[in-house]
Amino acid sequence: MKKYTNLCIVAIGVAAFLMGCGTQNESLSKGKELIKSDKRRKEERAAQQFKLAIQQEADNAEAHYLLGYYDSETFYEDGDPQKEKASIEERGKHMFLAYQNDKRKYREILVFETLRDRSPEVQNTALDALKRIYKQDDRKKLLNSLKKAIKSNDNRDRHDAQWVLAALGREDADTIIPILLDLLDYKREETRLNAVKALGKIGSEKAVPNLVQIVNSGSAKRKRDREVAEIRRLAVEALGNIGGAAVQELVAIVQNKGSSMRVDAIQALEKLGDERAVNPLLEVLSDQGSREVVVQF
Amino acid sequence: MWKGILCVILIGAALGAGGCGDNRYYDDRLQMEVQQLDSDLDNRWSTTGVVIISVKGGPASAAKLEPGELISYVIGERKVDSRGSYNQAVKQAMKGDNNFILKLTDGRTIRIAVRRKGDQAGLEVDGNRVSKVTPGSPADTGNIKVGDIIESVIDERNIKKIKDYKKATREFAKHDSKVTFRTTELVGIKIATINALGNLGDVRAIDLLRGILESEGSTLRQPAAEALERLVALSQLNDLFQKFQNANANELPADRLDAQKRESAEILGLLTVDLEKNLATLNDPFGTQFRHRSEALYEKITDGSMVALAPKYIQREVEPDQEIRRDCISILGHLKPTSAIPNLIAVMEDNAEIPGIRFQAGLALSQIGAPAVDFLIAAFNRGEASVKDIAASALGSIGGNKSRNVLIQALDTIADPTIKLTVADAIAKIGDPTSIQALRLQKQRLPADSGLGTFLSELLKQLETQSM
Numbered sequence: 001m002k003k004y005t006n007l008c009i010v011a012i013g014v015a016a017f018l019m020g021c022g023t024q025n026e027s028l029s030k031g032k033e034l035i036k037s038d039k040r041r042k043e044e045r046a047a048q049q050f051k052l053a054i055q056q057e058a059d060n061a062e063a064h065y066l067l068g069y070y071d072s073e074t075f076y077e078d079g080d081p082q083k084e085k086a087s088i089e090e091r092g093k094h095m096f097l098a099y100q101n102d103k104r105k106y107r108e109i110l111v112f113e114t115l116r117d118r119s120p121e122v123q124n125t126a127l128d129a130l131k132r133i134y135k136q137d138d139r140k141k142l143l144n145s146l147k148k149a150i151k152s153n154d155n156r157d158r159h160d161a162q163w164v165l166a167a168l169g170r171e172d173a174d175t176i177i178p179i180l181l182d183l184l185d186y187k188r189e190e191t192r193l194n195a196v197k198a199l200g201k202i203g204s205e206k207a208v209p210n211l212v213q214i215v216n217s218g219s220a221k222r223k224r225d226r227e228v229a230e231i232r233r234l235a236v237e238a239l240g241n242i243g244g245a246a247v248q249e250l251v252a253i254v255q256n257k258g259s260s261m262r263v264d265a266i267q268a269l270e271k272l273g274d275e276r277a278v279n280p281l282l283e284v285l286s287d288q289g290s291r292e293v294v295v296q297f
Numbered sequence: 298m299w300k301g302i303l304c305v306i307l308i309g310a311a312l313g314a315g316g317c318g319d320n321r322y323y324d325d326r327l328q329m330e331v332q333q334l335d336s337d338l339d340n341r342w343s344t345t346g347v348v349i350i351s352v353k354g355g356p357a358s359a360a361k362l363e364p365g366e367l368i369s370y371v372i373g374e375r376k377v378d379s380r381g382s383y384n385q386a387v388k389q390a391m392k393g394d395n396n397f398i399l400k401l402t403d404g405r406t407i408r409i410a411v412r413r414k415g416d417q418a419g420l421e422v423d424g425n426r427v428s429k430v431t432p433g434s435p436a437d438t439g440n441i442k443v444g445d446i447i448e449s450v451i452d453e454r455n456i457k458k459i460k461d462y463k464k465a466t467r468e469f470a471k472h473d474s475k476v477t478f479r480t481t482e483l484v485g486i487k488i489a490t491i492n493a494l495g496n497l498g499d500v501r502a503i504d505l506l507r508g509i510l511e512s513e514g515s516t517l518r519q520p521a522a523e524a525l526e527r528l529v530a531l532s533q534l535n536d537l538f539q540k541f542q543n544a545n546a547n548e549l550p551a552d553r554l555d556a557q558k559r560e561s562a563e564i565l566g567l568l569t570v571d572l573e574k575n576l577a578t579l580n581d582p583f584g585t586q587f588r589h590r591s592e593a594l595y596e597k598i599t600d601g602s603m604v605a606l607a608p609k610y611i612q613r614e615v616e617p618d619q620e621i622r623r624d625c626i627s628i629l630g631h632l633k634p635t636s637a638i639p640n641l642i643a644v645m646e647d648n649a650e651i652p653g654i655r656f657q658a659g660l661a662l663s664q665i666g667a668p669a670v671d672f673l674i675a676a677f678n679r680g681e682a683s684v685k686d687i688a689a690s691a692l693g694s695i696g697g698n699k700s701r702n703v704l705i706q707a708l709d710t711i712a713d714p715t716i717k718l719t720v721a722d723a724i725a726k727i728g729d730p731t732s733i734q735a736l737r738l739q740k741q742r743l744p745a746d747s748g749l750g751t752f753l754s755e756l757l758k759q760l761e762t763q764s765m
Contacts, residue, residue: 258333270492
């Protein structure tokens with residue numbers, strides 16, 4: 001009996017291997033070879049191979065991903081219809097198609113690898129694909145990946161997740177803001193820092209009370225209740241980006257004479273240019289200078 | 298028994314928790330509330346102290362203490378009438394900082410500082426009279442002599458935490474009917490505020506900033522001058538904002554706006570321009586609010602008081618700060634008052650002034666334009682090399698027949714090669730057919746390999762490219 005079982009396993013293994021070989025798309029292989037080579041215009045030529053691979057196999061996830069990754073408008077002359085197909089949106093669509101054909105794998109690749117790419121074009125393509133996943137597919141799993149990334153011990157993952165969450169939050173603040181607010185209590189300092197940055201970029205007034213609380217935590221008696229100065233400074237900057245209802249909070253920080261964030265709040269108000277800042281600032285100038293005062297008991 | 302212990306623990310915990318969360322303190326005696334500085338501000342730039350949050354009345358109010366003041370030192374004074382009171386006062390005052398101040402009846406106040414805790418001041422008293430001074434001791438160095446009469450011991454306490462404040466006021470209240478607070482102005486906050494007011498472009502800031510500029514010895518004068526300069530620059534964009542105001546819109550076709558002013562407004566963060574779409578959009582809230590305030594700012598800036606004020610502070614004899622002189626010259630360049638021409642010429646001719654500032658005066662004169670031409674020609678004719686250099690450059694920028702003719706004549710008559718270069722450059726800036734002809738003639742007269750010849754060839758080449 002055991003003999004038969006072993007035989008079965010080996011047979012299945014061989015069959016799987018052969019099937020794998022059979023499904024390897026020839027154009028895809030050529031394209032990948034080109035990328036590895038040191039040939040001239042290798043990316044441009046590889047992109048053509050990936051296009052052929054997709055023509056042969058419309059649901060080849062890897063070919064879609066690689067086309068999204070390597071294609072570029074710079075390869076084509078003006079007026080060439082291929083140029084339009086190499087826009088960030090079109091490339092993002094290909095990465096999204098890759099995801100649709102192998103969701104788990106490409107969700108992780110997009111979040112933890114593609115966003116790290118040095119090229120801003122590739123980063124924007126990945127962002128486009130992630131936005132499509134968020135709008136059209138399983139947003140819960142995507143958000144879990146992004147949460148994992150922003151909590152990661154790798155700075156690049158945290159930064160990339162912050163960037164994507166901010167972009168998603170600008171379109172769907174109701175979902176993203178609560179996630180970021182939760183992260184403000186996370187144990188890793190850099191995660192909290194990135195959450196504050198993202199809240200500033202989203203610019204929603206919903207984040208104002210939490211950001212104010214962070215800024216004011218500097219006066220907490222117990223060290224563990226105080227947020228670090230850098231995050232508090234970023235929280236002030238975030239309030240400046242939000243504007244609107246945040247203006248009066250920034251004014252309150254300026255008026256809190258014990259706050260270490262007054263200069264930052266003044267600069268945030270200056271950058272924002274809201275006229276509600278003028279009177280409180282004029283009041284600051286009328287504050288007393290250094291002096292000695294005798295008080296009778 | 299257990300109940301008792303539990304009670305004690307609970308009360309202790311409650312007190313501990315209450316104390317922990319407390320970074321404010323209401324001083325019943327003085328009737329004011331103070332707050333501790335944020336932990337990260339504490340000791341930054343040597344800043345320490347507690348901030349007055351509110352003054353309810355009573356002694357604090359009578360002394361005119363104000364909310365916002367940072368109390369960095371609490372100073373107490375203890376009368377000396379016996380050896381015992383002297384020793385006790387000194388012991389108390391030396392705690393923490395190893396120093397104290399003696400106030401003598403002859404009016405002198407002498408600070409006595411020892412190196413280490415426990416070191417002696419080197420002084421003995423009989424009643425309040427100095428009976429012995431140890432040679433070489435801090436008292437001896439402080440020039441205290443036997444026979445001096447001590448009136449009191451002054452104790453200055455640096456305040457870092459609420460508890461320091463509480464302790465100092467409580468102890469001083471025991472021995473004296475008064476206490477002195479030394480407050481620290483947070484200059485950094487005021488500088489940031491002045492910078493912000495300079496950029497916010499609001500008319501309400503002008504009088505205050507002008508007041509600071511006119512005050513004496515304040516460290517805030519220079520930022521105030523800079524802020525005023527920015528407000529003046531901003532006021533010069535009024536035409537542009539009136540276009541938005543008249544159309545009652547926050548968006549206008551970009552080509553309807555003066556290109557230079559449009560660019561300035563964009564740099565100042567008031568406007569975003571999309572040339573492809575031919576659209577200029579006011580940034581919200583800065584630009585959208587400023588369009589309503591622009592006219593008031595313009596009217597205030599041009600009401601004559603700035604023009605009256607600035608010439609005073611461009612004079613080296615009056616204003617020692619070169620940045621203030623620069624800012625005020627720049628203000629005159631923006632406002633272009635003909636009344637300031639003699640003052641600017643004086644700066645331009647001032648040999649002891651920094652060359653950069655003299656050139657800036659020349660630039661301001663060129664901004665004033667035609668009315669400055671006669672003054673510049675006179676300065677050019679009477680001045681030495683550096684004055685000729687600046688005046689020629691300004692005349693070239695202003696242009697016009699009169700400037701051109703003077704410059705062309707100078708090109709023939711002046712021998713100094715450096716000034717000849719500036720004059721040629723100024724003529725090229727005017728760039729009309731007569732100017733070009735004059736440069737060509739000059740070139741023909743020069744040997745081909747001369748420095749000026751090469752320079753003229755370059756200038757003529759540039760002019761030809763421009764006219765193509």
